[in-house]
Amino acid sequence: MPKKGMQKRSFFKKLWAGIGLLAGVELVWLTLNFLSPKKQKKDIKNLFAAGKIKNFSRNSVTPFRNRNFFLVRLQNGGFIALSIKCSHLGCNIEWDENDEKFVCPCHSSWFTINGDVMHAPATRPLATLPIIIENGDVKINTNVILKRNSIEDTEIVYADKHGKT
Amino acid sequence: MTDHKVRQAKARRRKLNNLILHLHPNMVPEKALKFTLTWGLGGMAALLFVLLVFTGILLRFVYVPTPEGAYDSIVYLKQKVVFGNFVRNIHYWSATFFIVVVFLHLMRVLYTGAYAKNRASNWVIGLCLLLLAISMNFTGYLLPWDQLAYWAITVSANMLKYIPFLGESLHRLLVQGDEIGAPSLLAFYNLHTGLLPLATVMLLAFHFWKIRKARGVVIPKDNPGDGSRKVPVWPNLLVREFVVALILLAVVLIISFSFDAPLQERANPSVSPNPAKAPWYFMGFQELILHFHPTISVLILPLGVLILLFSLPYIKNIDPEQGIWFLSKKGRKISICSALSGKLFAVIFVLLNEYLIKSSSQTILLKNGTIPFIVFMAALYTHVLILDKKFNATIAEILQSVLTIIFSSFLVLTMIGIFFRGKGMALIF
Numbered sequence: 001m002p003k004k005g006m007q008k009r010s011f012f013k014k015l016w017a018g019i020g021l022l023a024g025v026e027l028v029w030l031t032l033n034f035l036s037p038k039k040q041k042k043d044i045k046n047l048f049a050a051g052k053i054k055n056f057s058r059n060s061v062t063p064f065r066n067r068n069f070f071l072v073r074l075q076n077g078g079f080i081a082l083s084i085k086c087s088h089l090g091c092n093i094e095w096d097e098n099d100e101k102f103v104c105p106c107h108s109s110w111f112t113i114n115g116d117v118m119h120a121p122a123t124r125p126l127a128t129l130p131i132i133i134e135n136g137d138v139k140i141n142t143n144v145i146l147k148r149n150s151i152e153d154t155e156i157v158y159a160d161k162h163g164k165t
Numbered sequence: 166m167t168d169h170k171v172r173q174a175k176a177r178r179r180k181l182n183n184l185i186l187h188l189h190p191n192m193v194p195e196k197a198l199k200f201t202l203t204w205g206l207g208g209m210a211a212l213l214f215v216l217l218v219f220t221g222i223l224l225r226f227v228y229v230p231t232p233e234g235a236y237d238s239i240v241y242l243k244q245k246v247v248f249g250n251f252v253r254n255i256h257y258w259s260a261t262f263f264i265v266v267v268f269l270h271l272m273r274v275l276y277t278g279a280y281a282k283n284r285a286s287n288w289v290i291g292l293c294l295l296l297l298a299i300s301m302n303f304t305g306y307l308l309p310w311d312q313l314a315y316w317a318i319t320v321s322a323n324m325l326k327y328i329p330f331l332g333e334s335l336h337r338l339l340v341q342g343d344e345i346g347a348p349s350l351l352a353f354y355n356l357h358t359g360l361l362p363l364a365t366v367m368l369l370a371f372h373f374w375k376i377r378k379a380r381g382v383v384i385p386k387d388n389p390g391d392g393s394r395k396v397p398v399w400p401n402l403l404v405r406e407f408v409v410a411l412i413l414l415a416v417v418l419i420i421s422f423s424f425d426a427p428l429q430e431r432a433n434p435s436v437s438p439n440p441a442k443a444p445w446y447f448m449g450f451q452e453l454i455l456h457f458h459p460t461i462s463v464l465i466l467p468l469g470v471l472i473l474l475f476s477l478p479y480i481k482n483i484d485p486e487q488g489i490w491f492l493s494k495k496g497r498k499i500s501i502c503s504a505l506s507g508k509l510f511a512v513i514f515v516l517l518n519e520y521l522i523k524s525s526s527q528t529i530l531l532k533n534g535t536i537p538f539i540v541f542m543a544a545l546y547t548h549v550l551i552l553d554k555k556f557n558a559t560i561a562e563i564l565q566s567v568l569t570i571i572f573s574s575f576l577v578l579t580m581i582g583i584f585f586r587g588k589g590m591a592l593i594f
């Protein structure tokens with residue numbers, strides 16, 4: 001059996017190690033918090049008025065490059081706001097008028113008019129931005145970007161809430 | 166030797182002792198002098214790092230780390246500052262050579278079996294230095310704030326997002342926000358000119374100390390008879406190092422004089438250039454991303470290789486022959502074959518992928534690279550089995566071969582990315 005003094009010493013060793021560990025964890029936590037970017041105020045709406053409904057013809061794509069989105073009006077009259085950032089590695093996509101597809105200049109992903117992937121390397125559809133239609137004005141909340149893993153029709157917004165206008 | 170000469174030599178040695186900070190012992194084994202043992206690569210890396218620090222300090226006097234000021238300060242440097250362009254070029258080319266030389270140094274340590282036993286910890290320190298070298302280059306890449314910088318960093322930083330669970334937060338932490346902007350530039354600037362070089366200096370001190378603790382670089386075992394002769398470090402080793410340093414310096418200066426570091430138009434966050442390429446040392450990854458699902462290309466493959474590299478000296482029963490290139494005659498043959506087959510494999514894979522798999526309507530598993538990946542791993546495994554059973558290769562020889570295959574195919578992918586990818590990342594010849 002070890003002497004009493006030895007036991008005490010090993011107890012203090014453990015204590016020191018424990019305190020040291022705690023201090024280390026705290027330091028890492030503090031550093032990470034110091035370095036983590038300030039949270040953006042996602043809940044504050046930043047509505048951007050893109051224009052009157054009638055300005056956008058069916059089956060058309062209007063770029064808003066400074067706001068980082070494309071406003072798409074589908075054949076059936078519905079609106080989608082597609083993020084300009086390629087879902088692959090974040091380059092800015094372009095609308096190819098002739099082939100009716102979005103093209104990414106960086107690694108040549110293609111997307112359909114509603115943002116679905118036609119051609120790898122992208123694997124997910126383009127992200128969308130929320131649209132609100134008020135008094136015939138199409139408004140986009142540019143503070144929010146909704147990532148999606150598959151195409152859903154819920155992103156499509158219609159002027160007439162009950163059906164397709 | 167006369168008394169006078171002996172005294173002179175002693176005095177010189179004393180001065181040397183102070184001057185070069187005990188980097189070297191007074192006497193070194195004659196075998197360690199052979200240039201083709203180390204190719205002087207570690208020393209070259211050290212010299213390039215010194216060049217980078219000196220030119221970097223100068224550049225800091227002119228550079229402004231804000232999106233508004235950065236590009237203009239570089240243009241000002243090029244046009245108005247005396248030797249500004251030259252200093253920038255030296256920094257650029259030293260950085261490029263640094264990556265190449267550090268990587269070659271790693272290869273030489275691998276192929277001379279210098280990672281094992283009492284050098285294991287130094288191999289790990291070395292790997293950290295490699296990661297630091299890449300991080301320094303990467304953070305420096307953004308600073309000119311031109312189109313090249315902005316989009317290369319955008320694309321590379323976005324690769325992080327594919328890491329499951331942690332990816333998004335890691336990206337936010339690195340970029341200090343959702344996309345590259347003023348906070349990213351400030352963070353990159355601080356990392357590039359503060360934290361990372363500081364960490365490198367500290368690790369380098371550690372690295373050099375460990376070399377001395379291991380009694381110098383690795384040398385072949387003594388054959389009976391030839392003995393282990395030792396010679397004074399001056400002039401034998403120091404003159405050699407000096408000559409290598411001068412030649413390297415001359416090459417860097419001539420290239421910096423003849424070729425300008427690139428500077429494109431000012432960064433424009435709303436227009437991506439076509440094609441947008443990652444920095445050249447990440448081009449292999451970018452090529453991988455074209456062919457494999459990102460989980461494979463940015464997570465499984467790099468992590469696997471890193472784990473293999475870090476654990477290499479600690480693998481059970483690994484006992485490479487030390488100080489002999491490729492470990493043995495057999496090892497040399499295996500390595501050459503591995504290098505060739507690795508290269509061939511990469512070329513065939515890229516061509517197949519480009520002209521057959523992509524254009525036809527195959528299953529998604531083929532298109533996103535899952536099946537090719539499994540086939541590759543199976544082939545690698547078979548290769549290991551054959552080396553083990555048929556050729557009776559040692560563990561060290563087998564792993565050397567595996568790493569050779571990985572490195573040589575990655576090299577081919579990097580070359581393809583740099584030289585054979587044009588608009589829309591289409592293959593061009």
Ligand code: HEM
Nearest residue numbers: 203206207208210211271279287288291292294295382383
């Ligand atoms: C910042 C970059 C680096 C510098 C400046 C550097 C410098 C050096 C120097 C001067 C030597 C003496 C022998 C020689 O010149 O080859 C050396 C040896 C060594 N280096 Fe590095 N090195 C760096 C990165 C690395 C890397 C990436 C590795 C591998 C992962 C590594 C692993 C080693 C090992 C294990 C030795 C001992 C080799 C032996 O004893 O033969 N170093 N290094």
Ligand code: FES
Nearest residue numbers: 086088089104107
């Ligand atoms: S970023 Fe669009 S294809 Fe890679």
